[in-house]
Every structure is written in structure tokens, then in C-alpha cells.
Amino acid sequence: MARRQISISIDKLRGRAEAPAGKRMPVDERACPRCNSHFRAEEMQRNLRVCAACGYHFPVAARERMDQLADDAQWTELWPDLRAGDPLRFVDLQPYPDRVAKAERSGATEALVVGDMAIGGHACISAVMDFSFLGGSMGSVVGEKFARACERAAERRVPFITVTASGGARMQEGVIALMQMAKTIVGLDELHDAAVPFIVVLAHPTTGGVWASFASVGDVTYAEPGALIAFSGPRVIEQTTREKLPPEFGLAETQLARGQVDAVVDRRQLAGRIGRLLGILERPAEAPGTLVAQLAQNGTERAQRVAQALPALSRKIVDGVIRGGHAR
Amino acid sequence: MRTRHAPKFVRRLADRIAGSEPGSGDVWDAIQLARHPDRPYPLDYISRLMPDFEELHGDRAHSDDSAIVAGVGRYNGAPIVVIGHQKGRDAQDRAYRNFGMASPEGYRKAMRVMELANKIGAPVVTLIDTPGAFPGSGAEERGQGGAIARSMQMMLRLNVPSVAVVIGEGSSGGALALGVADRVVMLENSTYSVISPEGGAAILWRDGGKARLAAAAFKPTAANCYRWGIADAVVPEPDGGAHRDPDEAARLLDGYLSRTIRELSALTPVERRRQRRERFRRLGAHREAAGAGAAMMSPTSGAPS
Numbered sequence: 001m002a003r004r005q006i007s008i009s010i011d012k013l014r015g016r017a018e019a020p021a022g023k024r025m026p027v028d029e030r031a032c033p034r035c036n037s038h039f040r041a042e043e044m045q046r047n048l049r050v051c052a053a054c055g056y057h058f059p060v061a062a063r064e065r066m067d068q069l070a071d072d073a074q075w076t077e078l079w080p081d082l083r084a085g086d087p088l089r090f091v092d093l094q095p096y097p098d099r100v101a102k103a104e105r106s107g108a109t110e111a112l113v114v115g116d117m118a119i120g121g122h123a124c125i126s127a128v129m130d131f132s133f134l135g136g137s138m139g140s141v142v143g144e145k146f147a148r149a150c151e152r153a154a155e156r157r158v159p160f161i162t163v164t165a166s167g168g169a170r171m172q173e174g175v176i177a178l179m180q181m182a183k184t185i186v187g188l189d190e191l192h193d194a195a196v197p198f199i200v201v202l203a204h205p206t207t208g209g210v211w212a213s214f215a216s217v218g219d220v221t222y223a224e225p226g227a228l229i230a231f232s233g234p235r236v237i238e239q240t241t242r243e244k245l246p247p248e249f250g251l252a253e254t255q256l257a258r259g260q261v262d263a264v265v266d267r268r269q270l271a272g273r274i275g276r277l278l279g280i281l282e283r284p285a286e287a288p289g290t291l292v293a294q295l296a297q298n299g300t301e302r303a304q305r306v307a308q309a310l311p312a313l314s315r316k317i318v319d320g321v322i323r324g325g326h327a328r
Numbered sequence: 329m330r331t332r333h334a335p336k337f338v339r340r341l342a343d344r345i346a347g348s349e350p351g352s353g354d355v356w357d358a359i360q361l362a363r364h365p366d367r368p369y370p371l372d373y374i375s376r377l378m379p380d381f382e383e384l385h386g387d388r389a390h391s392d393d394s395a396i397v398a399g400v401g402r403y404n405g406a407p408i409v410v411i412g413h414q415k416g417r418d419a420q421d422r423a424y425r426n427f428g429m430a431s432p433e434g435y436r437k438a439m440r441v442m443e444l445a446n447k448i449g450a451p452v453v454t455l456i457d458t459p460g461a462f463p464g465s466g467a468e469e470r471g472q473g474g475a476i477a478r479s480m481q482m483m484l485r486l487n488v489p490s491v492a493v494v495i496g497e498g499s500s501g502g503a504l505a506l507g508v509a510d511r512v513v514m515l516e517n518s519t520y521s522v523i524s525p526e527g528g529a530a531i532l533w534r535d536g537g538k539a540r541l542a543a544a545a546f547k548p549t550a551a552n553c554y555r556w557g558i559a560d561a562v563v564p565e566p567d568g569g570a571h572r573d574p575d576e577a578a579r580l581l582d583g584y585l586s587r588t589i590r591e592l593s594a595l596t597p598v599e600r601r602r603q604r605r606e607r608f609r610r611l612g613a614h615r616e617a618a619g620a621g622a623a624m625m626s627p628t629s630g631a632p633s
Contacts, residue, residue, distance in 0.1 A: 085613035087556060090545055092532040140612035147609060169522050171532055174546045175558050178522040179611040181501060182508050185480045186609045209522075211473035212461075212501040217481060231472040231501070232463030236527075240463045249465060258469045
């Protein structure tokens, strides 16, 4: 996939200096909030929504992120038809179903998109969050898709990669949204049993219940530059404790210094970096004996669980088959 | 299936309160009761249920978090591990307990004591009562998110039986960090929610003063949580609430705990872990858009909330 750097014309640089505050930008341009450079829509997309002038990372919609990560932008979406229920019949400033319908008009269908893809030639399952869909909040659909993605990756024994961007649990689903935190942890336990690596990329922002569940337990954790990563956001902390927080509070670079992430990775290097990591983590093909032994060991508990779940009758049949196939 | 394990009187009570839809005023009353300053806290239950109790301190990494109490005690002739959020009774005590808002050290202490439970085969009982995990820059720097996530992970993987009891207010990930157990039960006047009403109001109404509205929207009462499958049982409280008669409240909890721990102990560790995973795996309210029925996929199905 060609990734050309783009240059900004003098006209544009001059244009931004003269642009009056609050002037509405033409739809095909985006202004960098940090250095105010302007870009055309296709330039933005080509440059992975990173400012070519200052490196500011713009938000990326989930499906575009999938294109960015997947080899040749080829990937297959899994479970695109899952939709949120409204268990609490929740109404705040507007009813929850209306909020969902409005969010769907932006093109996203939920705050998490799951896909089957290869990165750097390595097959994997990816789950990418979409901050533009109700603040990337984690409700039942996000939890269910995430758990299914874990199970699929465990079943196929391919690595699982997730890119987070979320304000946390989805308020409108109340305590049921809270439970999705536990559900993602259940999913990750399946990965653990299958000895499958779990790689997390923290994009801006990753806060609340998402940071306090699957996002903080990656085997390897990358963060995008400038991403806010926190359980409680700066506003909540300042309101509750009256602390005055420094501007670098919770940013990816701070979290790196505090030992919460493994590396801060520029989005333009991200796919390459993940591909390389997947290559490093891949089990050697020349030692199938070890692999089989290991899988057998990991699988024993699973097999026992399956056996216990079977009704007594089928268990009898299975026992018969295991004992030498003569029981018929 | 969730009711099968509950003692009869608990089931009767749950069915009775599940039958009536509480109005918003009732929800607010429940929240006030759940936060009543005289309500028993974990140490009040511990002193009544297990006179032989050794409280343990410190996370062996940074410090001791007094918002969480943890230790090992003797219960029905066997060791038991109890972990809970401890709020303070008076102003000084409340500050010392940080209002029951735990820091990463608290969750790490909890995990450390859960490890002990695993080692000696002692059941784990958690007593949940927190407005949420502590929001502070220090807590963030020391890994608040990761501590909560790992505590859930640890509970999910425990070999020993576990029971989580919401005894007061259970809010946000700070509560759920101690809530991933074989059985989750709520006292009659306790609440369990994604966030405190004040926090929810600040986010959704952009006005912390709209807490009553938020409470009515979250409907976080024990009866509703039972109906949604979040709670496996509702344990009754003395008339007027647990604060009216802490001895009786402890006795009622004792009845449920003894029986449930005995039931859970009959299962193999593998089976308990399987059921525990399954319990949390199925919680949710989603539907397949392509499927015509738009059926709910969880115990929430048919829940007339």
C-alpha cells in the first residue's frame, strides 16, 4: 500500500493564517487543531489522518482504520449485524434508540468493528473501536463482538489485535454496559487458554471502562502519540479532587514513562510495527511436536469443560469412542 | 437457572419485589438507603460473622489502601477470605477510608489476598460498597485501569468458590473489580450501576445536580438488577433497612452465604470456573439486525423494565 507523504502549499499555510476565527471550513478540507495546516479529504486519508506538518493524529473511523492495518486494505467484517437493545428504556436528553439511529446515520453501525485480516502476511483477527459512534462507548454489542472475536481468534489460533478509542462504558445501557467489562475479560481468558497473543493499540482517547478492562491487559501495548489514556478523565479528576493537572496528564507519552504502555507508535509506522511483532511472536513451524504438546496441555482443561457440558448420554457415547471405537 | 441456587426465602422476596415497578422516587429512596451513613460496612459484617479475623495490609508494592479491607477469617469451621470496600463512619474516618474509593493499591491488595485464598482453598467473599474507584492523578499514574482489569481477571480464574455481595452502592468499574464471582447477590436496599447518579448526571445532563433524573434512568435497584440477571439473588434486610438492625442484617446475609458457599464447594474448580465464565459471557442486550425477531440474547429477555 502506497503511503505518500504530502506537502503543504504556501497558499494553504498563508490561508490558515488569514482564516478568521470560526470561519466554516469547506467540507473537503481539514484543519489541524495543533498547527492549523489544511488538508484535502483525500490527502488526509492517504496520510492515515496524520498531519503531515506536525504529526498530529486525527481520529480515524473504524472501517478506515481496518483498511490502514490490513495488507492491501483487504479484510472481511465479522458480525456486522449486531445491534444494541434498549434494556433500560433509557432516556436522558433524548431516548437511547434515537441516539443510536442518529449515530448510525454517520455510516458506522456500532462502536466496534471486527474483521478477519492479515497484517504483514500474518493472519489475525482485529477489533477496532469507533469514537464517532456514541463516543466509542462499550455497550452490549461491543462486549458481544469483542467476546466473539476472542473466541474466533482462539479457535483459529491467530493473534488478536484491538485498537481502542472510547469514553468508557455506555451510560445508556446502565449496569448491563458495566458488565461488558467483565465479558471482555472472559473473552480474553479464552485467548489465554489457547495461548494466542493479544495486542492492544491505544488511540485517542481510551478512558473509563475500556481502559479498566481489556485495553489495559494486552500482552503488548502500543499507544498513538498524544492519545489520552486514563480511567478517570482530567475533568472528572479536577472536579472531584480539585487537583490542578499538568497538560501532559494521561497522555501516551506520560503513560510510557509511567510504565503503562510498551511504546508510543506513530500511526504511519503502526501496521509495519504490528506486522513485525506478529512475525516475532509466531511459533516456529519446525517444532510441531512442542506445539502439539503445548496445545494439548492448554486444551486439556477446555476438553474437560466441553465433556462436562455434554449431556450424560452423549458423554457415554463419547467415552465409548475414546475407549477404542468399539462401543456402538 | 440463577434462582435455583438461592434459598427459598430469597427467591420469594425477589419475586415479590420484582413484581412491582418502582417509580423514580422509590429509586432515589433506594439510593439514599444504600448510602445511609449508619449502614453496616464490611468490618461490621466481618465482626459479626467471623469473630476470628486477621486483617491483612498492603499491596507489597507501594502502600496500603484503607479504602479496601481484606483478610482471612474463620467461617463455619473453615478459612475464608473476605475483601470489601470500607467507607468511614464520621468525617475523620471517611477521609481516612477515602469514602470507599479504592486506589490501585487496594485492588492489588485484594489480588494478593485472593492468591492466598487460592493457595489454602478458602472461599472468597467480596463486600461491595463504593461510589467508584478513586479518580486522582496518583491513582492513574500507578495504573488504576490495569489494577481493576487484573482484579477481574484474577477473580475469573480463582479455583475457589467466590461470592460477591453488593452491600451498599456498587458503582462503576471500582465495584466490578470485586464483582466477578460465582454468585453475585445484592442486599435488598443496595444499588449496582455503571456510574453514580451524580457522575451520570454530569456526563449525560451536563449537570451533576440532575442526580435524581439520572437515578430514575439508571434504575439501579436490587430488584431491577435481579430482573436483568446481574444479581443472582436479593438478600432481605431488616425492616427499614440494614442500618436499623445490623445484627439481623448480618444474620440474614449469613444464611445466604453459608448455604451458597456449601453449594459452590460441591462443584469442581474446573466446573466453577466454567460456570463463572459462562455467567458473565452471556450478560448483554443485543440483537442480530438481520434476524427478524430482534430477540434479546440474555437473561434480560422478557425483562419488563
